[in-house]
Amino acid sequence: MPHREPIDIGIACEFLRRSFAPSETIAIVLRRTSPATIVQRIVTLERTLQPSYLGWLAHENATGANVYFAANPVVLGSRKRTKEDIAEVRHLYLDLDAIGEVKLAALRTSNTVPIPTAIVSTSPGKYQVLWRVENMTFEQQETLLKLLAITFGGDPACTDCNRVLRLPGFLNQKYAPAHLVAVEYPTLSVSHSEDFKLAHPVPNREHFGRPIGPLKPTGKHSPSESDWAWILGELARGKDPLKLTRTLAERRPDKPNPEYYAKRTVDVASAWLWLKDGLPIADVVTMLQVRRRFQIPDKLCSARAHEIAFTAQRMIARKKIA
Incomplete structure (x- = not known):
């Protein structure tokens, strides 16, 4: 039987505390492939961090569900995760799938983007890169998400403000054995729109x-x-x-x-x-x-x-x- 890495809810707790402010409302999504089901919960950060809630997520994850979170907080009182329900821009993000190691190395050495706030390893050679940002409009976010994907070869589908990403500390159940979603934090800095100096990749x-x-x-x-x-x-x-x-x-x-x-x-x-x-x-x-x-x-x-x-x-x- 293939070895499976253990779930680490401590990693999830630290990541969520770094990513969201107290009393903010966040979206947690569970997805199963067999049978194909999606469960979404809109809850406060405090509720998510309760041992009973994390225990429920760990149980669902251990039995085959993949665990995701919305990268931006949701408007208080919302029950959905549409674009209109997103409260503010909290993160820019980039999904590096094919040849992720090469693309990540190029990003690390680029002088066109600031140092990422978090680099999430979703599986061997695949990454989700996040920048904590502030004072950014939804229009600026959408433009920068598209430019990031084009410039560094990211997933072009990962350009919506209501996008969900894999939550560190839980298992990526797409693989056998399942891969623990890990994270590193290169900086504590918060970025702004002017810190991203991305030119259109087709200048002429x-x-x-x-x-x-x-x-x-x-x-x-x-x-x-x-x-x-x-x-x-x-x-x-x-x-x-x-x-x-x-x-x-x-x-x-x-x-x-x-x-x-x-x-x-x-x-x-x-x-x-x-x-x-x-x-x-x-x-x-x-x-x-x-x-x-x-x-x-x-x-x-x-x-x-x-x-x-x-x-x-x-x-x-x-x-x-x-």
């Missing part, structure tokens, strides 16, 4: 359907859009990507980190062209690693190459859908 979507050629800034496009079109054209004509990187960094001293901006622009554009030419994504990753192998430490270089290649792949897919 208008040019994707045209032959790539020289482009001079006309005033109709932003500087970043013009940079993107210029880099695509220069790479398509066989110009040296390392020289292009230096040139672009020199042209954009207005950027907070011109070198980072230039490297990323050139490498995403290169990956986009290679994938459009039919190269396998594994070969694209290898070429990106080789290009920067003397500039970036090996482990980070590998994670970065994977993240950039998948970003370019999603850009192409989005263009086909549009």
Whole structure:
């Protein structure tokens, strides 16, 4: 019989206390696959933390139910978990499923997002990343959730304010043996919308359907859009990507980190062209690693190459859908 990790309600208690304020109302969801059933409870934080309530959740979990919580508090008195029932924005979140280790490594080294408040390991190689936030509107949250998913390869379905996530301390019953949902807390800091410096991953979507050629800034496009079109054209004509990187960094001293901006622009554009030419994504990753192998430490270089290649792949897919 496969070994099963024990449920740890102490982990769940600490996580809930860190995530919600006293007297707040939260949603707890139990899901079973056989038979397919969903049970939702809207309760106060204090009620959830009572030993009897946690004991009930542990019993349900031990007998096959997966335990989830809503990432944002619910309006006092609500009996549902619709978007209209969410009281305020408490967290931003990102669901990293496929190649989660690579995507998480890319996120940890990115200078476009603050340090996460919590990183939840839902199963081997799969993570849910949370940022505790304040003074954020629902519109800002929705935009940032989508940009986080696009930028770091997260689940695009995990972008609603009433989303539920796995509750640490309980078992993920999708696996045999069941996997204990663990959590780490990289920081106690609270973030704000301006701390997330995420650019749209398709900065020049208008040019994707045209032959790539020289482009001079006309005033109709932003500087970043013009940079993107210029880099695509220069790479398509066989110009040296390392020289292009230096040139672009020199042209954009207005950027907070011109070198980072230039490297990323050139490498995403290169990956986009290679994938459009039919190269396998594994070969694209290898070429990106080789290009920067003397500039970036090996482990980070590998994670970065994977993240950039998948970003370019999603850009192409989005263009086909549009």
